[in-house]
Amino acid sequence: MLTKKAKYGLKAMAYLAGIEPGQTVLVADIAASNQIPKKFLDAILGELRNAGFVHSKKGKGGGYMLARGPSEISVGDLVRTLDGPLAPIQCASKRLYRRCEDCADEAHCAVRLVMLKARDAIAEVLDNTTLDQMRASGETSNDAVGESAGAAMDMARG
Amino acid sequence: MLTKKAKYGLKAMAYLAGIEPGQTVLVADIAASNQIPKKFLDAILGELRNAGFVHSKKGKGGGYMLARGPSEISVGDLVRTLDGPLAPIQCASKRLYRRCEDCADEAHCAVRLVMLKARDAIAEVLDNTTLDQMRASGETSNDAVGESAGAAMDMARG
DNA sequence: CAACTTGTCTAGAGAATTAGTAGACTGATC
DNA sequence: GATCAGTCTACTAATTCTCTAGACAAGTTG
Numbered sequence A, B: 001m002l003t004k005k006a007k008y009g010l011k012a013m014a015y016l017a018g019i020e021p022g023q024t025v026l027v028a029d030i031a032a033s034n035q036i037p038k039k040f041l042d043a044i045l046g047e048l049r050n051a052g053f054v055h056s057k058k059g060k061g062g063g064y065m066l067a068r069g070p071s072e073i074s075v076g077d078l079v080r081t082l083d084g085p086l087a088p089i090q091c092a093s094k095r096l097y098r099r100c101e102d103c104a105d106e107a108h109c110a111v112r113l114v115m116l117k118a119r120d121a122i123a124e125v126l127d128n129t130t131l132d133q134m135r136a137s138g139e140t141s142n143d144a145v146g147e148s149a150g151a152a153m154d155m156a157r158g
Numbered sequence C: 001c002a003a004c005t006t007g008t009c010t011a012g013a014g015a016a017t018t019a020g021t022a023g024a025c026t027g028a029t030c
Numbered sequence D: 001g002a003t004c005a006g007t008c009t010a011c012t013a014a015t016t017c018t019c020t021a022g023a024c025a026a027g028t029t030g
Helices: A004-017 A027-034 A038-050 A075-082 A110-127 A131-140 B004-017 B028-033 B037-051 B075-085 B110-127 B129-139 B151-155
Strands: A054-057 A062-065 B054-057 B065-068
Touching: A004 A027, A004 A075, A004 A131, A004 B110, A027 A038, A027 A062, A027 B028, A038 A075, A038 B129, A054 B129, A062 B054, A075 A110, A075 A131, A075 B054, A075 B151, A110 B004, A131 B110, A131 B129, B004 B028, B004 B037, B004 B065, B004 B075, B004 B129, B028 B065, B037 B054, B037 B065, B075 B129
Parallel strands: none
Antiparallel strands: A054 A062, B054 B065
16 A cells, blocks of 8 residues: 555656756645645655655755656656555565565465566556656546636646 | 555465365464464454355364355455555545545546556456465466466466 | 363554654755 | 755654454363
């Protein structure tokens, strides 16, 4: 199960993917637009910065921007950074593998073998979805836009 | 991420799937064979019993057995029973859906739309794997004995 | 019935993780 | 140098997970 940290992080990244390249956005703006506690988002963006996904700029006119194009960032890598392994069980993880203590014979562990397939299925989806695809999906799943147009739209129109 | 509860539960169910139909097994035996704390397993099997996956018999010669054939129990349903939704995020769950508070416009939430696809991928794997398939994969995985490797292989290698 | 075996239930302890807050500090801009 | 905005350390509250203790209920056997 995705934590709120990862969820907020993904929302923030989707937001950043929507601004003009070269522009920056304030943490406070991202937080307000997505109903994320500002201080919590500070910490999340800090991690994403350390992992090289975003750049930050201090001082007046500062803020955050993507470090790479949104088509070069996969959702899977973001989730791994914020929440750890994609696999349902750590001994089934490929990039962040760790043996599980209570399992005598890993090669024949039925649970692990099933979860390995589950991991592959998840990774297939998340590693092949880029940030801009994710963002685009939110905009093109259109039904009537009438109700909540307005302030929320100048972000979506990027 | 799967909890130990679900992991233990799956191991126990795989164990039960391996005994003769009509026979019962002691909780203590399952616990010892799989290095599961006995009291914890008590609770887990209790939940599985309430959910109708296993039957229990009291008194001498008692124990647990599957309530249905191991080909009629899916791994997905077991995980749902023990750990809740398969979806990485609850608003992307189909059977155990719950709205998430911090999301104004669910139909256009990019995170949710991606996680919906992830959920489908996970469910595809777990709902289409039955208990006996899971158990079989553990027995034929890599140092297969006399048995034909044909059908079992495409499952084990993913 | 009595003794024994085995599952069932309630309650909760301890640890880990998650979610969020506070406040001082650094560096940039005007 | 005033102000703005990200950075860092530290902390807390709440929740969840993992596991245990112990009383109790229900069958089985003699």
